[in-house]
Amino acid sequence: MSIPSPASSKGKSKLKEPENLLILASSPHLHTTTSTQSIMWQVVLALSPAATMAIYYFRWPAVVIILTSVIAAVLTEAVINRLKGETLTITDGSAVITGLLLALTLPPTFSIGGTILGAVVAIGIGKQLFGGLGYNIFNPALLGRAFLQASFPIGMTTWSTPATLAGSAVDGVSTATPLGLYKFEHALTGYADLFVGNVGGSLGETSALAILIGGLYLLIRRFADWRIPVSYLGGVVIIGGIFWAFAPNQFPDPVFHLLSGGLILGAFFMATDMVTSPITHLATWIYGIGMALILVIIRLFGGLPEGVMYSILLMNAVTPLLNRYTRPKIFGEVQS
Amino acid sequence: MNTATFSRGVHPHEYKELTSHKPIEKLPAPESVFIPLQQHIGKPCEPLVAKGDTVTTGQKIGDAEGLVTAPVHASISGVVKSIGHFPHPLGGRVEMIHIQNGSTGASSDSEILLDRPSDWEKASPEELIRVVREAGIVGMGGAGFPAHVKLNPPPDKPIDAFILNGCECEPYLTADHRMMVENTDEILLGMAIICKILGKCKGYIGIEKNKSDAIQRMQERVEALHYEFAVVPLEVKYPQGAEKMLVQSVLKRKVPAGGLPLDVGVVVHNVGTTLAIHDAIINGKPVTQRVVTVTGDGLRDPKNILAPVGAPFQDLLTYCGETMSETKQVFMGGPMMGLAQYDLSVPLVKTTSGIVSLHQEPVGAIRQMPCIQCGNCVSACPMNLIPTRLARYTQNQRYTELVDWGVFNCIECGSCAFVCPSSIPLVQWIRVGKNKARQGQKSAS
Structure with a gap:
């Protein structure tokens, strides 16, 4: 606590280490308490209702697929961390999300080997090849699923009846998804069954209710941009509704579009993936409506019954461009 | 309303x-004060007193010619102990006038x-x-x-x-x-x-x-x-x-x-x-x-x-x-x-x-993580900039884009870095970027 003079602060002070060094950092010196890690684990929490419903409907096969996928994803991340010689990133929760999301897009009868392969591709190629968290272009879980869809076209489209429908958890009682039923047999499924998930489909896409609970949590905590589900779902209702209005016998109504397939899961948990969705507000609206357009075109005119996966992946690819060309007007900037 | x-x-x-x-x-009068000759934006002052001079509270002890400058005054009465370079709260060492409190006399109440x-x-x-x-x-x-x-x-x-x-x-x-x-x-x-x-x-x-x-x-x-x-x-x-x-x-x-x-x-x-x-x-x-x-x-x-x-x-x-x-x-x-x-x-x-x-x-330095493009900085920026993009342009030394994306509009309020869940020092990157872009503009002209 002595008053410094030019002499004393030059030579002598080097000899003795001060008792208490002060930390120097660039402002701001205050930070929000929300960390990336906590966001990731809360997304896992938000996915738990959907995972719980998957287990309720499909019993042990669901447990096996979910655990396999999550473990395989985390192990792949750990192995690649090692190979790259970097610190382990498995505790940040992002690999768990990828594993969990991938599992929820798989049919309950899917093989364990196939699940592992999907998780390895999702983390290895979908995420780590691009440089890890924050650098990937495509949603890793959907990239893994796209790989499986191309590699196991039959396994990926063999759907079993929920245990609650068949009366027991019998494997191999195959059924079609509501979208498949509609596309290939032109049969509609009841809205109530669609909403609670009492229908055939992949693990997580069956119960709209469970997904909505988790999805709303994400929106309330602002871990997902509300513009994405609003523009995506709203776009599907409007675009699907236009087709239905012109030819109600040929095309399904907008409510069926909304509740069937993986749309709600995709709209709340995959399209909203922070890394692969746009950051400017205008780009976010374009992104959502673009996904809606692609989805409706695939569902109505494509060879596949479902288009959620490709609609999101295609718009993921456009995201960097959208960000680039939607620079917001800077405060006070004169429109030229 | x-x-x-x-x-x-x-x-x-x-x-x-x-x-x-x-x-x-009111703070009790300190034993010594160090009056920096620069406490303002603009031209630094020249000292108007010399070592050993007696000064009175309110006496002008530094001033400069020119429009953008401001004089400095003695804040206590006493003796000029030295004039030299001492640490300044804005960084570095700045010329200051060291005045020792002359509390011996009863002149402490006098003021110019x-x-x-x-x-x-x-x-x-x-x-x-x-x-x-x-x-x-x-x-x-x-x-x-x-x-x-x-x-x-x-x-x-x-x-x-x-x-x-x-x-x-x-x-x-x-x-x-x-x-x-x-x-x-x-x-x-x-x-x-x-x-x-x-x-x-x-x-x-x-x-x-x-x-x-x-x-x-x-x-x-x-x-x-x-x-x-x-x-x-x-x-x-x-x-x-x-x-x-x-x-x-x-x-x-x-x-x-x-x-x-x-x-x-x-x-x-x-x-x-x-x-x-x-x-x-x-x-x-x-x-x-x-x-x-x-x-x-x-x-x-x-x-x-x-x-x-x-x-x-x-x-x-x-x-x-x-x-x-x-x-x-x-x-x-x-x-x-x-x-x-x-x-x-x-x-x-x-x-x-x-x-x-x-x-x-x-917390900042401890838990820094990669940008996950959450867009929180975009929602926080009062100037409507894209802080994460400005930080990346700086990191990649792309200063032309940095200026195009409005880096000079940044007021460095710190809102972006405050909300960043990955604790990226966005303001620091932006400051570096501004400096580099300015240097580039200077050398180009």
């Missing part, structure tokens, strides 16, 4: 309860006053501006821009509004708040003087709603003294006190990008500056002291202190019960824009609105 505000921004915890109720205390017109209402604006300049008044909120320059806008920029900036949106700081409660009449008179200097203009008082006692007191006194000023309560949001945001909130006018408030006919002055203008014109006192909030999570007795310019930080901290045993960080100013200090012998300067001492470990 909707509370006036601007778009985006953030809500950091305020921590103002530590000192907001504590009346301003400014030469000023006896009746300010009859004085010309030029005369009043001259007094403001001689008083060494600078933007006391932290910017340090000489006040007499701001009060003398170019003739092609007509001014029709003056805003008193009573936002004090930085967490922890309560100095302006206390001044508004305790020196209400003086501040209002200061406003009247400013409005007279600027010519025909209406006065507005912008105060964040968390200072309800200040709002109420201002409203009462404006009515009682028959001023035509409008008290405008503002939403509690950071950075409400940034000039461009304040002009938007109070008057719904947008300062053009790259422009100043005077481009939309507005002059803004901080509470401390306005009070200093009052003190100079009415009492003939130059800036030799200021109110500063000395606070933090580890101080035994955080306070609002009226302290002489040049008093060492450590004297102020010690006065507030700082033992330095657990201190991790000390900043000048608030935690959002303040400057971290490494040497507590630095003196209080005219722009020191607060000294914050924190015992908690800073």
Whole structure:
């Protein structure tokens, strides 16, 4: 606590280490308490209702697929961390999300080997090849699923009846998804069954209710941009509704579009993936409506019954461009 | 009625309860003061005294030629011990005049006053501006821009509004708040003087709603003294006190990008500056002291202190019960824009609105993670920039794009880095980027 003079602060002070060094950092010196890690684990929490419903409907096969996928994803991340010689990133929760999301897009009868392969591709190629968290272009879980869809076209489209429908958890009682039923047999499924998930489909896409609970949590905590589900779902209702209005016998109504397939899961948990969705507000609206357009075109005119996966992946690819060309007007900037 | 505000921004915890109720205390005269010859934006002063000279409080001891500069004055009476380079709170070493308190004589009460017109209402604006300049008044909120320059806008920029900036949106700081409660009449008179200097203009008082006692007191006194000023309560949001945001909130006018408030006919002055203008014109006192909030999570007795310019930080901290045993960080100013200090012998300067001492470990450096493109920084930026993109352009040394994406519009308020869940030092990257881009522009031209 002595008053410094030019002499004393030059030579002598080097000899003795001060008792208490002060930390120097660039402002701001205050930070929000929300960390990336906590966001990731809360997304896992938000996915738990959907995972719980998957287990309720499909019993042990669901447990096996979910655990396999999550473990395989985390192990792949750990192995690649090692190979790259970097610190382990498995505790940040992002690999768990990828594993969990991938599992929820798989049919309950899917093989364990196939699940592992999907998780390895999702983390290895979908995420780590691009440089890890924050650098990937495509949603890793959907990239893994796209790989499986191309590699196991039959396994990926063999759907079993929920245990609650068949009366027991019998494997191999195959059924079609509501979208498949509609596309290939032109049969509609009841809205109530669609909403609670009492229908055939992949693990997580069956119960709209469970997904909505988790999805709303994400929106309330602002871990997902509300513009994405609003523009995506709203776009599907409007675009699907236009087709239905012109030819109600040929095309399904907008409510069926909304509740069937993986749309709600995709709209709340995959399209909203922070890394692969746009950051400017205008780009976010374009992104959502673009996904809606692609989805409706695939569902109505494509060879596949479902288009959620490709609609999101295609718009993921456009995201960097959208960000680039939607620079917001800077405060006070004169429109030229 | 909707509370006036601007778009985006953030809500950091305020921590103002530590000192907001504590009346301003006067610091006992320190043994020594170090008066930096540069405490403002512009040309540094030349010393007007020499080692061994006796100086009196209020005596001008440094000045410079030129428009953008401000003289400095002795803040205590005593003897010039030395003139040399000492650590400055804004970094580096700056030439300072070291005055040792001459408490031996009874002359401590004597004070040199400014030469000023006896009746300010009859004085010309030029005369009043001259007094403001001689008083060494600078933007006391932290910017340090000489006040007499701001009060003398170019003739092609007509001014029709003056805003008193009573936002004090930085967490922890309560100095302006206390001044508004305790020196209400003086501040209002200061406003009247400013409005007279600027010519025909209406006065507005912008105060964040968390200072309800200040709002109420201002409203009462404006009515009682028959001023035509409008008290405008503002939403509690950071950075409400940034000039461009304040002009938007109070008057719904947008300062053009790259422009100043005077481009939309507005002059803004901080509470401390306005009070200093009052003190100079009415009492003939130059800036030799200021109110500063000395606070933090580890101080035994955080306070609002009226302290002489040049008093060492450590004297102020010690006065507030700082033992330095657990201190991790000390900043000048608030935690959002303040400057971290490494040497507590630095003196209080005219722009020191607060000294914050924190015992908690800073979180930023510990948990930095990659950008996950969450867009929180975009939703927070009051200037509507894309901070994460600016940081990446800097990292990749793409300075042309950096300028295209508006890096020079950044006001460095820190909102982006505050909300970043990955704790990326966005403001630091932007500052680096601005420097590099400026260097590039210089070498290109």
